[in-house]
Every structure is written in C-alpha cells, then in structure tokens.
Amino acid sequence: MTHFLRNEGDINLTEERKQWYQNLDDKAMVQVVVDSKLFIHQSLSTPCIDVLSECEGSYIITSKGEKILDFHGNNLHQVGYKNPAVINAVKEALDTLPFCPRRYTNGYAIELATKLTSLVPGLSRVLFAPGGSEANSMALKLARLVTGKHKVVSMWGSFHGGGLDTISVGGEAIFRKNAGPLMSGVEHVPQPDSYRPLWPNDPDQDIYISYIRHVFEHEGDVGALIAETIRNTDVQIPTLNFWKKLRALCDEFGVVLILDEIPIAFGRTGKFFAFQHFDIVPDIVTIGKALGGGVFPMAAVITSERFNCVAENSVGHFTHEKSPLGSAAGVAVLKYIEDKKLIQKSVETGNYLHTRLIEMQQRYEKIGDIRGCGLLWGLDLVTDRSTKNRACEEAEKIMYYCIKNGLSFKVSQGNVLCLAPPLTISSSELEHALTVLEAAFQTFLS
Numbered sequence: 001m002t003h004f005l006r007n008e009g010d011i012n013l014t015e016e017r018k019q020w021y022q023n024l025d026d027k028a029m030v031q032v033v034v035d036s037k038l039f040i041h042q043s044l045s046t047p048c049i050d051v052l053s054e055c056e057g058s059y060i061i062t063s064k065g066e067k068i069l070d071f072h073g074n075n076l077h078q079v080g081y082k083n084p085a086v087i088n089a090v091k092e093a094l095d096t097l098p099f100c101p102r103r104y105t106n107g108y109a110i111e112l113a114t115k116l117t118s119l120v121p122g123l124s125r126v127l128f129a130p131g132g133s134e135a136n137s138m139a140l141k142l143a144r145l146v147t148g149k150h151k152v153v154s155m156w157g158s159f160h161g162g163g164l165d166t167i168s169v170g171g172e173a174i175f176r177k178n179a180g181p182l183m184s185g186v187e188h189v190p191q192p193d194s195y196r197p198l199w200p201n202d203p204d205q206d207i208y209i210s211y212i213r214h215v216f217e218h219e220g221d222v223g224a225l226i227a228e229t230i231r232n233t234d235v236q237i238p239t240l241n242f243w244k245k246l247r248a249l250c251d252e253f254g255v256v257l258i259l260d261e262i263p264i265a266f267g268r269t270g271k272f273f274a275f276q277h278f279d280i281v282p283d284i285v286t287i288g289k290a291l292g293g294g295v296f297p298m299a300a301v302i303t304s305e306r307f308n309c310v311a312e313n314s315v316g317h318f319t320h321e322k323s324p325l326g327s328a329a330g331v332a333v334l335k336y337i338e339d340k341k342l343i344q345k346s347v348e349t350g351n352y353l354h355t356r357l358i359e360m361q362q363r364y365e366k367i368g369d370i371r372g373c374g375l376l377w378g379l380d381l382v383t384d385r386s387t388k389n390r391a392c393e394e395a396e397k398i399m400y401y402c403i404k405n406g407l408s409f410k411v412s413q414g415n416v417l418c419l420a421p422p423l424t425i426s427s428s429e430l431e432h433a434l435t436v437l438e439a440a441f442q443t444f445l446s
Ligand SMILES: Cc1ncc(COP(=O)(O)O)c(C=O)c1O
Pocket: 130, 131, 132, 133, 134, 136, 159, 160, 161, 162, 228, 232, 260, 261, 262, 263, 288, 289, 299
C-alpha cells in the first residue's frame, strides 16, 4: 500500500495488525469484536487494537491491566492524562454550570478567552468550537468574509480535520480518496520537506516560496493560506527563511495566514505556539486538543481585532460553543503549564531525548533522519541511507513490538515513528521508553 495512504498514521488493514490480535486475552478480544460490529470501520480506528480501562499521567492502561506509556495520545495529552488540576476544575464546573446555552456567557468562558488573548500581542479575539476541524472551518469562513476572496492555498500532506471543507484543504489521500468533489477554489502546494526535498540544493526552501508566489500570482483572488506551522505526524519543520518569507508573501498579496496548531500548541514544540520559533504572527491561529485537557473536546480560533467585523454573520454556531466544562479545563491547562514550567521542561527533556536518539542513529543505519523540537520527534526509518527508501515493514514491526512492551506511538507515512510524550513525563518513564525503543531497534534494525 502506498505511503500516501499512511500519511496521517498507521492503519489497521495490515498483516501485522492481524497477527497482533494473538496478544489479546479472550475478554478484550470479545470487546474488540463487538466494537467492530457496531462502529463503521475506518482505517485509522475501527477495528481497534485493544480495550482501555484507565488512563493516568503518561499511561494508558488496558482492560488486562497493562500499563502503556503513551507517546501518541492523539496529541492532546500535553499535561498528561487525568491531570488532577484539570479534573478538579472540570468537576467544579460540573457541579455548578455544566452547560451554558447560547445567548448567555459565563465566567469560565470569559476567563479562558482572557487568558488566550493575553498570550500573543495582537491576537486579541477568540471563538470557541467543539473540535479542531470546526475551528479550521471557522478560520476559513472568517478569511472569506474578511477578504471577500474565497480561494485557499494549502499544502499536500497536511491534515486539518475530517470535515468536507477541512479535507478539501487537507492534503492526505486517506481522507480525500473517493470522496467526490471537494470545496472549490482550493489550490495545493508542496509541503516543505527537509529530508526528501522536492528540489535539491534548496536548503533555505526558497523554491517552495517561489512556487507559492507563482500560485498567488496566477490563481489570483487567494484569500487564505492554511498550513500546519510544523507538520505534526511526520514532523516536518520548515526553515526560518521559509516562514519569514511566507508571512511577507501573504502580506504582499492580502492573503490571510491561518496556522493550524491544533496538535502542537501548548508547549509541544518547546514554545507555547510553534510559530514563535519563526518569529512570525499568523492572522489566525487554530488550537484544540490540549485545550480541553484531555477531558473535554474544545478548540478555538485566536485572531486580531481586524477580524471582529462580521457581526451580521454567524461564523461558529456550535451547541457547546462557550462550554463551561471545556473552558474550565482550558483555564486549568494554561495555569498548569505555567505553574509547572512545562514549556521549559519540554525544551530540556526534548534536548535530552534528541541526544539519546542521535546516539541510537549512530548505532542503527536504518534510522535515516531524526527531526523534531521540544517533545515532538520523528524518526524516519529507511532501508538504505543513500536511497532514503521508506522502511515501512520494519517501522510497523517496531511499533507493534513497542506497544506489546509498554510503549505506544504513531507511525506516519508508513515509516516515521512519531514520538510525542506528555510534557509531564518523568525521567524514569522516559528511560523506560528509550529502553523499549532500543530493544525494538536491536530486534528489527540490526
Ligand atoms: C493539524 C490538525 N488539525 C486539525 C485536526 C482536527 O482536530 P479534531 O480532531 O479536534 O477535529 C487535527 C487532529 O488530529 C490535527 O492534527
């Protein structure tokens, strides 16, 4: 199967997955089968791999009681699972104001909005949504309303959510294939790739910029460009030059720059927002996942005063728009990150993890590239460093071996191990994860 169908993550249709089920006990197997008879099958989810009964801190815990360090966590577990600060805040909201119907506001939502709009000078307006996909939909809508231009430029290989509009701007085949006509006016451009660049001898990624300029000029009427600041699952980090020039290009053409930081904000990359690495500010940033503390689905757009000009429209009309529960969770997450200095910890732990991964790369030829920052790392496994051919078989075997031995992570593009632990991970947990990884590499990469 082409790696394009595995851009986002590992799929459940492989031979390795079939063999995996031998690891389950009868009780778990029965539940997996019942689940599989009830839910619509989809390649990144059902049929599922196992049954969970608990999650806490850095761990998910199966119904059999196996504790698995979770370096996947759908990228929402920046403050760890069942974080007491978050749970207590949500419990308090549950006991007082579990829901806030439209037309009313509440103290929880106001407090969260106050905190979110104090993070970056100039980004002073918010809208909440129940999920990241919806936040991106709102951002795209806002850009149309503000600019009067409906065309969007986005990147092949990116993910922006599972809705029809967000798969239209998304660039992953697994969401788009057979889906029929998608949103019109979307033009995709290549995602900057530092390891397998489309153009050789372009270390600053200037040709990617020239390509986008060409599209802006020839397409005309482009209202927005949406991108993941750092591509999450296979961990692609564009150059400083790329982002600086793209920001300037958007300004030149009156294009709204929407940065999707749904999985990577809240310190994942070693800064609160990934765009802070590049010294730029987007016109709209979308966040989600960690915002709800791993408890409540919660997302948001944060933008500037200039975008508060659509009062006669309805941009996001969500039942759970100003959710007191989601807002209470968000406030607790922000406070926890600040109190525990988690962004600094993300940098320090990330530097240590990087050093250890580099040492492994020196021992295993098939670790072709290591990319990342903070606590987001991608290990690009190759059959041969000169061809850079993707070592998909090995990657899958390594993933199942690690899960069996207590470490879960995602595999992107079929061959990139994506390591994203909670920012709260302890040093002993990290050591354990590295021991499991090393054993897997010894078994499958030697
Ligand atoms: C970059 C990115 N954008 C958008 C989304 C969609 O978020 P949600 O699943 O909350 O709709 C995701 C989810 O994985 C994501 O990784």
